[in-house]
Amino acid sequence: MLDAEYWIENIPDVDRIIMTQNDIVKFNQEIVGKCDSVYDLRSYRDSLTYDELLSFIKEYKIPEKEMYFRNGEVVKNDFYDYIIDNSNLYRIDEDNPIKYGITIRKTSLRSFPAEIAVYGRKGDIEFDRFQETSCHAIEPVIVLHESKDKKWYFVQMYNYRGWAKATDIAIAKNKEEVFDYLDTDDFIVVTGNRVRTQSNPYDDDVSEIQFDMGTRVPLEKDMPDTIGNQSTYGNYVVKLPSMDDEGNLIFKYGLISIKEDVHWGYVPYTRANILNQAFKLIGDRYGWGDSFGGRDCSSFIMYIYKTFGFRLPRNADEQERCPGIVYKFSDGLSLDERIKVFDKIKPGAALYMPGHVMMYVGMDGGVPYIIHDFAGYAERNGDKYDFIPVNEVMVTSSLLLTSNGIPFIERFSSAIQFEM
Incomplete structure (x- = not known):
């Protein structure tokens, strides 16, 4: 079994x-029309009003019940005061222009701009209540706001909002720079549980980068002979988002072995392929909000269907x-x-x-x-x-x-x- x-x-x-793929594209458009949580980022507004942005950030509420840190200590009000202050609400303007970016690695979306886990039960380490979800590498995001310490962005991905580490998101010049890169017919989709780029001792930015099932990775058409002093023969040459010293979007090249569990283009949408994708994850660790490098029940479904091109709600x-x-x-x-x-x-x-x-x-x-x-x-x-x-x-x-x-x-x- x-x-x-x-x-x-x-x-x-x-x-x-x-x-067919055209049918799935139309289906995704229907999802956007029917599900309020799913957005077409290409048509997102250029700016948000004070009330709109504030309401998005305040969707996440400070817990009213007693909560605990991983070591069992009770979460005190001073911690809540800190994360509220770091949310930088006083810097929200009457008109707040958006920015486009791309995730350069898999990242977490948090309820608040803080990495510290908070639990609803003393002794629990499974369910971090401030962990919302993960966001795959090479995902377009819209940056709506920045934390006071400048270490976090409040972002909108296609099906979720939350706080992500600024070091995981490269800021683009404009929308066109993002989608000119992503809208290519030459891409591979990760069909295994996880794959990594080849080790590159000359550039950590493209070395052993992990991609999870469903990640869509653009290919480089003009293949160089070597990358990182390694022959490209036997590999896919992938074009990866990275960032310069100011956090701006740049592109670099990496290698993924042709023997990895990936597929050129989206996987044909058949019942056999649905089950084959699901059973590749047998025994994989459960992780609330994709914690522990795993998935939870709904992201399990979402990422399987992502290999066929679906953009399901979270x-x-x-x-x-x-x-x-x-x-x-x-x-x-x-x-x-x-x-x-x-x-x-x-x-x-x-x-x-x-x-x-x-x-x-x-x-x-x-x-x-x-x-x-x-x-x-x-x-x-x-x-x-x-x-x-x-x-x-x-x-x-x-x-x-x-x-x-x-x-x-x-x-x-x-x-x-x-x-x-």
Whole structure:
């Protein structure tokens, strides 16, 4: 069951193209129109008013309940005062011009301009409540504001806003510089869990840079013979964003082996390829907001579909509002009726329930099975349930118990096949 082929061999028309690249582009436009959290950065406004920018930054609230640092100490008001002051709200003007930039490496988006983790429970180190998400390398972002210490930018990526380290974002001259670089037909997509550029002892900026599944990396058309005193033969020559001493966008060249798990252009959108991509992540560490170098449940779905060219919303509740072929699980359905719904659902569909998203992989023994990136499940112990931590990507029965003792399938609210 941990091999994609186990499920693929039972799927009819498994290699049929579900949607072409042109169809996926149109689908992404529908997502922008339907989901408020997803933006077309090319058409973003040139500036924000005082009220608009302030409201974006203040979407993140200081916790009202008692919170803890990693060492177990209670978070005091002076820390909150510091991060509020560093948010630099008094420097917001009546009119605030935006800037365009590109991430030069994978970076985190935080609730506040501070790297210190904050937890809701003493002793917890899994769920940093100030960690919002990660942002892949080579992603366009819009810089909306700068922190007081100038170490953080408040940015808008295509599907999220938050504070990112300024050292991870190169500032472009204008929008055209960003999209002239990104809008190329010559690119590879990372289809493995992670790949790295070749080591370059002459330039750390392009040496062993990590790219995660779904990252789109532009290629250099005019291939040089050597880079970093290494022959380019046997490698893709990739054109990478970097920054000069003032933080401005420049471009450099790096190498990625042709034997790495990458694909020239987007992966053809078939059911076999959806499952193949998902099963490459078996055993990968769960990370809330993509912490620990991992993914959480919704980014697991998002990055798999990114390899086909989809630009899905970040969070599960937002993804559930996407267009597509939708199947609803009403509250009154019995267990048998819920299982019956899967007569219609195709493997590779995303399954949603409050606070979680999974992928349907197929039926086995009359039971729907799922692959998901999840924190854990429950086992009955007398008249109570014990929580069993998992914290990884795994295939499970949909009858597995959630932490409150209810089977996953009985909490499903909808299934979406991302297709028209």
